[in-house]
Amino acid sequence: MKRRTFIQGVVGAGLSSLLAENALAAKNKPLLRFLRPPGALPEDEFISRCIRCGKCGETCPNRCIQYFDLENGMSSSDTPYIIPREQACILCMKCGDICPTGAIQPVKRDLEPILEKVKMGVARVDENLCLSFQGKTCGVCYRACPLADVAIRIGMLEQPHVLDGCVGCGLCERSCIQIPQAIRIIPDADRKV
């Protein structure tokens, strides 16, 4: 019995340290550029809350929520993510309602609560790529933005300027007609508002 407990202890300690190391390595790696669904907790907390049930994706009417396999490290396997250039979030807030653990916080679908609680990232304009900055008036990103004049405003020649209200839904990046896209979301892993 003594030997048994000893072996159990050794195997246990070995395995858990191995896995802990794995998770840490994944954290230090440069992550892929992806967004978490709107209302998601800060990344570490999100990982420990998410039970990988897949209901957020199953309730997303826009099919923008996808799931990691192992490409982003063991710790974020089967967690939801959004690639805004492929399919951006329309801020319908249904994923927060259905999330059983509050890993994605429920947020009411109104301007105030969304500005207050959602911070998936922030848009950044590459002026060398943006058509409006090259003298060809475009303004598509402004027209795609669900929070126009709160998150983005346009100046002369429809040149876009991102404001503090940007929550990072990615609809601008999705709709940008330039290839590669001239506006992209820089994800915010802390998601602090």
Next chain:
Amino acid sequence: MKNIWIKIQRHLNKLRWVVLTTIFSMLILLPFLHLYQTYEAAHAYDLLTPTEKSISDTMEWISKPFVDDPEVDLNNLKGTTWSGTLFGLKLTDPLAVVGQISAGKMVYWPFFVTALIPIFLTIIFGRFFCGWICPATFIYELNDNLATWLRKAGIPVGRKKLDFRLKYLVLVMGIIISAATGMIAFAAMYPPVLIGREIYYAIALSGFGSGMVFFLLTLLFDLMVTRRGFCRYVCPGGALYSLLGHFRLFRIQRDVTQCNDCAKCNVVCQFGLDPLRDNFTQECNNCTACIAVCPTDALAFKMRVSDTPNQGAGYLGHEYKRVHNIQTKEGSK
């Protein structure tokens, strides 16, 4: 009256298969309904490909009698057995709660509450989830039938016996790993969650993920090493329910006065338990296969908080008659 109840119990196994099949087909149906919902939300029926159109038409036909507005009403039915939403009632696997508490080192009460109904039922019925609900059980039992056929065809299958306490170690290890890494380790290796998720991935997203590989390996393990090996020896969920259901109220018990020692129950029990010697233990998953197979109706559910200790040879069997020198059938009373 009591006799009728015992006669009904013989058919519980069929009912169980109906339940298992229903739940499994729901897991396949729900992703399709989700796709249909997204087609509806996009208001672009004419732009769908022929395959998508046929999915949309079929799902519309299936769901029409039950919903007015598919975009909203179909949200009432979401998820898997790991965590599901049933008409406003959120239900969660107790193992998910254990995993979340150990990974987050905090209790999120709104989540904890959703597991109370399953926990309560497990305390009363024991490991019923494993036998009656788990979508992986559905496949594992079919896999076990396959093993039986292979054996009949002369192909050897594994029937080793391991230590059933291994799964409690897996449960404890899972908790430790979850606490150490801050991720819910069970979600990566617990078969019902794998099955539910992978079916959803395959239908609504890009295809099967790595979880499917793990699940196929468990099927091979069951075939080549030991019968229903994953459920009996590895599954952390099974371990948790066994512990919760240790003092379960409803358990299958043997009526020694009716038993004829035929041992069919021991053969049919996929969990390798020993109903013939009253050795059900907390491992029994209430699958009722032994009740269905018993030729003398000696096995039935009884309300007791512990197993009857070994009652010895069945009164209708040869062994009992030999010991008690009984020659005629009347004498066996």
